[in-house]
Amino acid sequence: MRARGGVAEWFKAAVLKTAGLQGPGGSNPSSSARPRPQSEAAARRAPEGAGRVIVIEDDPVTLRAHEAILRAAGHLVETARDGQEGFEKLLASRPDVVLTDWVMPRMDGVTLCRLLKGHEELRSTYVIILSTKSETAAKVTGLDLGADDYLVKPVETTELLARVRSGLRLRRALLELAAKNELLERLALTDSLTTLPNRRAYEESLASEIARALRHCKPLSLLYLDLDRFKEINDLHGHAAGDEALVGFADLLRRHARRGDLAARIGGEEFAVLLPHTARSQAALVAERIRRALESSPVGRTLPVSVTVSIGVSVFKGEDPSGAAAFTKEADDALYRAKAEGRNRVALSAE
Numbered sequence: 001m002r003a004r005g006g007v008a009e010w011f012k013a014a015v016l017k018t019a020g021l022q023g024p025g026g027s028n029p030s031s032s033a034r035p036r037p038q039s040e041a042a043a044r045r046a047p048e049g050a051g052r053v054i055v056i057e058d059d060p061v062t063l064r065a066h067e068a069i070l071r072a073a074g075h076l077v078e079t080a081r082d083g084q085e086g087f088e089k090l091l092a093s094r095p096d097v098v099l100t101d102w103v104m105p106r107m108d109g110v111t112l113c114r115l116l117k118g119h120e121e122l123r124s125t126y127v128i129i130l131s132t133k134s135e136t137a138a139k140v141t142g143l144d145l146g147a148d149d150y151l152v153k154p155v156e157t158t159e160l161l162a163r164v165r166s167g168l169r170l171r172r173a174l175l176e177l178a179a180k181n182e183l184l185e186r187l188a189l190t191d192s193l194t195t196l197p198n199r200r201a202y203e204e205s206l207a208s209e210i211a212r213a214l215r216h217c218k219p220l221s222l223l224y225l226d227l228d229r230f231k232e233i234n235d236l237h238g239h240a241a242g243d244e245a246l247v248g249f250a251d252l253l254r255r256h257a258r259r260g261d262l263a264a265r266i267g268g269e270e271f272a273v274l275l276p277h278t279a280r281s282q283a284a285l286v287a288e289r290i291r292r293a294l295e296s297s298p299v300g301r302t303l304p305v306s307v308t309v310s311i312g313v314s315v316f317k318g319e320d321p322s323g324a325a326a327f328t329k330e331a332d333d334a335l336y337r338a339k340a341e342g343r344n345r346v347a348l349s350a351e
Helices: 006-019 040-044 060-072 083-093 109-117 136-144 157-188 199-216 230-237 239-256 280-296 321-340
Strands: 052-056 076-080 097-101 126-131 149-152 220-227 262-267 270-276 309-316 346-348
Touching: 052 060, 052 083, 060 076, 060 097, 060 157, 076 083, 083 097, 083 109, 097 109, 097 157, 109 126, 109 136, 126 136, 126 157, 136 149, 149 157, 199 220, 199 262, 199 270, 199 321, 220 239, 220 280, 220 321, 230 239, 239 262, 239 270, 239 280, 270 280, 280 309, 280 346, 309 321, 321 346
Parallel strands: 052 076, 052 097, 097 126, 126 149, 309 346
Antiparallel strands: 220 270, 220 309, 262 270
């Protein structure tokens, strides 16, 4: 049998030996041997596959050992002495991998794991829990509570590094997938020619703005815009010139729409502008400003062409839910009236 306290001393010696930190004759390394913070130059030299890791451990020997192992492998390492300190550092630095002890003062590893997985911006962080509990039940409990991996202490250097590398690969794959999904979603809501929001984006915004107007009893205005005699541009100058004219008009809309407005291409030479918190008179001013700007400025880079626009304006006052269905139809009717009255003009829906 080991003498009293022998188990603790054996465990620390095993950790130090695993980390390669045991001094000559089995003595502990001096405090001067503690790994120093990595410099910016060292960070730049980090090998491919290295990542940002935080080690959270209340035992100073184990903390120092794991820190040294990870730094030697090129990882950028932070440390914390308990879950609460670790969580504060996680919020500030957003590491890739968390290596945390299970039993710690103030906040244990399981509580920390639950906080991480419940945090919108931290839930993709890869969490490895370390514990002296080797029973299958303990491992299952740790994994069920949100950990991504579980290691029994003391951990061999090769296994520790392999698990961290595995966590980094998985996290990076998930981040790449999320970025691709975000790009696909953005592309699905964007008109490929003008890069304005497309019809789908417009319809989603229209629904949310109508709901907001009803909830807050605020006015909402809508402009429907149609480029006049656009087919003649394609017939006379070619479709490339027509595309440039559409792009030029989209740029004009961006310049003249106000902060908070949504300008979208909803099909062909048809556009829409949503004007939240905007009453009838203000909407008419915005529409007229756009009409005058296009009338005075040819659009297109290679072959600038002169073109005009007809605009229909409707207003939803945000008071009667039954008026929401007629909102877009009134804008469309006003647009057709502007066309019928000679084009290049703004027409307002009936009050």
